[in-house]
Amino acid sequence: MRSNFRYLTNWMRYYGVDHIDGLIADLGVSSHHFDAEERGFSFRFDAPLDMRMNGRAGMTAADIVNRYDEERLANVLYLYGELKNSRKLAAAMVKARALKAVETIDDLLQIVKPFMPREREKKDLARVFQALRIEVNHEMDALHEMLEAALKVLRPGGRLVVLTYHSLEDRMVKNFVRSGRMDGKVEQDFFGRKLTPWRAVNNKVIVPDEEEQRTNPRSRSAKLRIAEKL
Structure with missing residues (x-):
């Protein structure tokens, strides 16, 4: 559908979908x-x-x-x-x-x-x-809302895949994958164990190699992060 991904939960409700197994978000401008x-x-x-x-x-x-x-x-x-x-x-x-x-x-x-x-x-x-x-x-607000929605609609074991193109987007996604929060602050339980709803699938961010950057110069700033919901 032609819509902003900040309205993810609205469209899922419209089509009668409660949960999903995966979400891919390409944040690049076409x-x-x-x-x-x-x-x-x-x-x-x-x-x-x-x-x-x-x-x-x-x-x-x-x-x-x-x-x-x-x-x-x-x-x-x-x-x-x-x-x-x-x-x-x-x-x-x-x-x-x-x-x-x-x-x-x-x-x-x-x-x-x-x-x-x-x-x-x-x-x-x-x-x-x-x-x-x-x-x-309102791109950063839309990203914020989409990430929070992803946490609600993904099933345990479901994966969130986000492709960012500038440092502001990547910082928000990195913080969210790390802690489930936009500020990146990791909460801990009484025993000091980290409380986070995600497991980073790729601990090191994925970036385009030299060949891809040569054939597609607009990919040079792209960063791919993948997380699995716990």
């Missing part, structure tokens, strides 16, 4: 989204600053850049883009939008590029776009 100029996901093209997975609902990236106050913008860029100069970037956006609304990718690039060293420009631009995309689509 290549179609990046390659469709009009969707506004890539700084390779000039297009409306959109970035919505569902083009029929929700705020666009332009809405966020033009409406969020400076502190909130800085937090988005820092938390979801891990940009050290997030406050400078946010201040520049607020200053620019006071003169003219930021509506296109080119508008945004003209604002942020002066703050990026040439040798890191593409990487930093990718982080800006990642941060806005995550905020537009």
Whole structure:
């Protein structure tokens, strides 16, 4: 079905399914989204600053850049883009939008590029776009809800397989597999034994080999984690 995986339990209830034996979640944005100029996901093209997975609902990236106050913008860029100069970037956006609304990718690039060293420009631009995309689509909230739902719907012995593409996603999945909690804190019983609902199937994260990265460059940041419900 065409839906957000945060609604996993709703759809299972709709189809009369109580429990499942396995769940595979590929968290990557589809290549179609990046390659469709009009969707506004890539700084390779000039297009409306959109970035919505569902083009029929929700705020666009332009809405966020033009409406969020400076502190909130800085937090988005820092938390979801891990940009050290997030406050400078946010201040520049607020200053620019006071003169003219930021509506296109080119508008945004003209604002942020002066703050990026040439040798890191593409990487930093990718982080800006990642941060806005995550905020537009509530991606971290959706992942949080999906992981909690997986714990409820998987049968004992069932497996959770998650493919992540950036450090924020991977950190959340790693913590959840380790402890059953998003913060990664492992609870213990009276005797000091670890209480966790999962067993990590692969103690070492699985990453693409050199051949796969060569034939599919977009796989280079992928990380695969597998856990079995106890």
